[in-house]
Amino acid sequence: xxxxxxxxxxxxxxxxxxxxxxxxxFVVPFANQNTxxxxxxxxxxxxxxxxxxxxxxxxxxxxxxxxxxxxTPSGMLLKHxxxxxxxxxxxxxxxxxxxxxxxxxxxxFDEAGGRLNEIRFENYDILISHSxxxxxxxxxxxxxxxxLRDQLRTATDDMEMQxxxxxxxxxxxxxxxxxxxxxxxxxxxxxxxx
Amino acid sequence: xxxxxxxxKVVLLGDGGVGKTSLVARYVVNKFDDKYIATIGTKVSxxxxxIVKPNLIINLRMMIWDILGQKEYSKIRxxxxxxxxxxxxxxxxxxxxxxxxxxxxxxxxxxxxxxRIPTIIVGNKVDLTASNSMAGTILESMGQRLGVPMLLxxxxxxxxxxxxxxxxxxxxxxxxxxxxxxxxxxxxQSLAEVVDFIVQDxxxxxxxxxxxxxxxxxxxxxxxxxxxxxxxxxxxRALDGLAKAEELSLTKTVARVNLEERQRMIILAKG
Ligand SMILES: Nc1nc2c(ncn2[C@@H]2O[C@H](COP(=O)(O)OP(=O)(O)OP(=O)(O)O)[C@@H](O)[C@H]2O)c(=O)[nH]1
Ligand SMILES: [Mg+2]
Numbered sequence: 047x048x049x050x051x052x053x054x055x056x057x058x059x060x061x062x063x064x065x066x067x068x069x070x071x072f073v074v075p076f077a078n079q080n081t082x083x084x085x086x087x088x089x090x091x092x093x094x095x096x097x098x099x100x101x102x103x104x105x106x107x108x109x110x111x112x113x114x115x116x117x118t119p120s121g122m123l124l125k126h127x128x129x130x131x132x133x134x135x136x137x138x139x140x141x142x143x144x145x146x147x148x149x150x151x152x153x154x155f156d157e158a159g160g161r162l163n164e165i166r167f168e169n170y171d172i173l174i175s176h177s178x179x180x181x182x183x184x185x186x187x188x189x190x191x192x193x194l195r196d197q198l199r200t201a202t203d204d205m206e207m208q209x210x211x212x213x214x215x216x217x218x219x220x221x222x223x224x225x226x227x228x229x230x231x232x233x234x235x236x237x238x239x240x
Numbered sequence: 241x242x243x244x245x246x247x248x249k250v251v252l253l254g255d256g257g258v259g260k261t262s263l264v265a266r267y268v269v270n271k272f273d274d275k276y277i278a279t280i281g282t283k284v285s286x287x288x289x290x291i292v293k294p295n296l297i298i299n300l301r302m303m304i305w306d307i308l309g310q311k312e313y314s315k316i317r318x319x320x321x322x323x324x325x326x327x328x329x330x331x332x333x334x335x336x337x338x339x340x341x342x343x344x345x346x347x348x349x350x351x352x353x354x355x356r357i358p359t360i361i362v363g364n365k366v367d368l369t370a371s372n373s374m375a376g377t378i379l380e381s382m383g384q385r386l387g388v389p390m391l392l393x394x395x396x397x398x399x400x401x402x403x404x405x406x407x408x409x410x411x412x413x414x415x416x417x418x419x420x421x422x423x424x425x426x427x428x429q430s431l432a433e434v435v436d437f438i439v440q441d442x443x444x445x446x447x448x449x450x451x452x453x454x455x456x457x458x459x460x461x462x463x464x465x466x467x468x469x470x471x472x473x474x475x476x477r478a479l480d481g482l483a484k485a486e487e488l489s490l491t492k493t494v495a496r497v498n499l500e501e502r503q504r505m506i507i508l509a510k511g
Contacts, residue, residue: 120323121284122303123250137310138247141269142284142303149319218325219416220245 060096065088108183111194111234112170113185116205116226118178123147125226125236144183148174163192173198177206179214184233197238205229241441241498242296248412250287250302250321253337253346254330258307259364262395264304267402275337281308281316289409290492293417295501300409302326311345318353326412327359328404333375334368343382358411361390362404367394431511435470435495438502443481445498446489455485476505 071085115137123141129157134140148162149186166174170187182202186194208222216222232238252260260285268285276283291298307320308422329346331339336470344359350357363379376392383390389407394398439456446452447483459481460467465474479502486495 146282164400218247
């Protein structure tokens with residue numbers, strides 16, 4: 047959210063500056079052609095700087111993953127990661143209900159058996175990615191979830207490759223769950239790459 | 241003493257109106273309103289129980305999937321049933337047809353989707369019927385035939401409701417217990433190894449490692465334990481101190497079970 051506000055302010059400010067300078071450069075009748083040229087140069091340089099600046103801000107703004115649920119396709123929560131300081135105690139119920147809702151949507155609306163892979167709210171998105179033995183749901187509150195979709199896909203595939211087999215016959219004993227944290231924390235940081 | 245956290249998926253099934261939702265209502269952690277059952281066909285809640293065995297404490301978390309009893313919605317139901325590890329089948333003692341369908345319909349459906357899983361049969365609304373009712377007798381013989389425990393309950397009076405979870409819980413962890421027994425039968429360890437194991441076990445159960453180590457240090461000093469060359473009598477004395485600390489940090493029962501197990505290990509140890 048904060049990042050978005052900054053970007054917007056920047057855009058508004060630069061547009062205002064361009065407009066003013068543009069008007070000054072072309073409308074004001076300069077006595078000297080060199081002065082006009084100088085103004086046009088200034089406008090050009092400023093435009094360049096602003097475009098570069100905006101691009102940098104856009105590219106560096108992190109996509110925030112607020113919460114990640116690592117689940118089985120049958121709705122059992124394996125691990126939950128959150129940025130909140132005081133996590134709620136009912137993530138396992140939430141994971142179950144999220145799965146129940148997906149089942150409901152699939153059975154009710156999609157004859158072909160497709161899967162629900164996104165739930166959009168005004169201020170956040172839930173992205174869901176499925177593989178054979180693993181489901182990862184991520185709650186994201188930035189406005190650009192697109193970037194994370196690929197990361198989520200890759201993370202899910204990697205999880206499946208490393209832990210899918212083990213999870214498929216997991217008995218429910220937390221001790222027997224392998225070390226999934228490393229991979230999941232990398233995804234949570236929003237920088238998951240192959 | 242071993243401490244395990246186990247998570248299991250349990251489904252609650254039976255005809256409409258037999259009392260499934262009422263049975264769990266006051267005994268589980270509910271986060272969602274019951275209206276979800278009618279809306280999306282399922283509601284998930286949670287029941288935690290602790291099972292104490294010699295050498296083993298199990299914190300069992302059962303995720304309870306309360307599923308709409310309308311027989312027609314089988315497609316959506318089968319999605320909810322997938323991955324179920326335990327089954328609570330509920331019939332209404334005042335309506336015999338709901339008892340019959342437990343075996344003829346519900347059990348069959350579950351078997352077809354997830355195979356045979358630990359199951360308990362429940363005859364609910366026992367407050368409405370005589371204790372020797374026909375329905376109760378039918379249930380009794382059904383349980384025996386299928387080799388499944390049966391309970392008569394009332395969601396209204398609360399009769400036997402907790403037993404549903406404790407009985408099913410025992411079934412759910414049965415395989416864990418056999419595994420545990422199998423690994424326990426190993427050669428006796430040296431006294432130093434046993435002491436090392438007890439120290440680790442105490443720390444793991446205490447939670448706060450730093451504090452746990454302080455307590456151990458203090459108790460060992462008090463009892464005169466020489467860590468490099470421990471003697472059985474001094475270690476046994478120290479165990480009492482550790483048990484006192486655990487009474488406060490855990491529970492009295494757990495502390496006692498731990499103490500007995502540790503004493504046994506020390507006595508059996510070599511050296
Ligand atoms: N007397 C009596 N009434 C009960 C008992 N348990 C449930 N009821 C009543 O039976 C009715 C149905 O109970 P529910 O818990 O909604 O039944 P259900 O099995 O969840 O039904 P569906 O969700 O439609 O499948 C309610 O009016 C309850 O108050 C009981 O032990 N004794
Ligand atoms: Mg109900």
